[in-house]
Amino acid sequence: MTGDHRHPIFARLYPRLDAAAARAGGAAHRAELLAGARGRALEVGAGHGANFAHYPGGVTEVVAIEPEPTLRARAVAAAAGAPVPVAVRAGLAEDLDLPDASFDVAVASLVLCSVRDPVRVLAELRRVLRPGGELRFYEHVRSRSPRQAIFQKYTDVLWPYVAAGCHVSRPTGDLIERSGFTVRSERRFDFPASRVPNPSAPHIIGVAVRD
Template sequence: MTDDRRHPIFARIYPRLDAASARAGGGAHRDELLAGVRGRVLEVGAGHGANFAHYGEGVTEVVAIEPEPRLRARAVASAASAPVPVAVRAGVAEHLDLEDASFDVAVVSLVLCSVRHPAEALAELRRVLRPGGELRYYEHVRGETPGMVRFQKYTDVFWPYLAAGCHVSRPTGAWIARSGFTVRHERRFEFPDSRFPNPAAPHVIGVAVRE
């Protein structure tokens, strides 16, 4: 199985979209996601390295996994100026070539919407975390109203083909809670603010613990 998942058009566009998101408040969300993170960290789906600048001094090492080659190359460049040591590797979330119980924290941000097999990815994240280790997650998720859920399900007919496999209707928070993690806390919110319906607006930031 190759560790590459190629999405060349999306990989060119996404850093620009993320920069706009950061200006609208996404950077503050990444700060919230990573606040207080310490020890050895695994980040899966690191993209172009948008999280790297937000890690604090308590982090001893970040191992960043990214399957898209163009984004991975940009992550390598971002790692060079990160405030903590970052090693960027190829890989996919469902098959992590890493030892059991070898990380203190695992981080996923805007990732579980697009992995091909979320249950397998969550099982792998749990496997590589030490007992008591944290899963930090920042994801867009299924909405809480019937109207939004219907809108998201219709959108998912075509959205994954435009956005590198991203699905807007996944109940990611519920999947985490059923995957051997205990959710310590999470915050749901709509982002970005808009007068128009946005199927990707429902978000969650949370912390779950591997028991």
């Protein structure tokens, strides 16, 4: 298994889409995600480094894993201006080349929707977290509305092919609870707000603790 997954078209488009989302409220969500984090942090699927500016001073170091080369290069540039030390590495969240119990915080931000095996990723994050360590998560999720969940299910027939593997119908909150974490806080919301049905609108943000 290599440390590179190439999605060149998506990698060029995503920073522009994320910039628009940031202006609509996404930046505030990232700040909420990381508020109060402390110690050594691991971020998987760091993308172009959109979270880096939001790490608080209590974080001593961030190890950021990103498998897409174009996004990873952007993340390296973003790391240079981050308020905390950030080391960007190639790698896959499903197979972390990192020691057991070596991090205080793990960050999954809009990534568990697109990894090939979210259960394996969560097992890896649990492995590298110290006992009592935190998982900070901000993710697309399956809606709790049965009607919208059906819409998401059918959307996922094609959506992953145009969105670099993103699945909008994954029950990520449930997967976290079944993977050896205790959810300490959780907030569900639709973003962005729109009158037009949007299968990627349901989100979850929260903190879970390694059991």
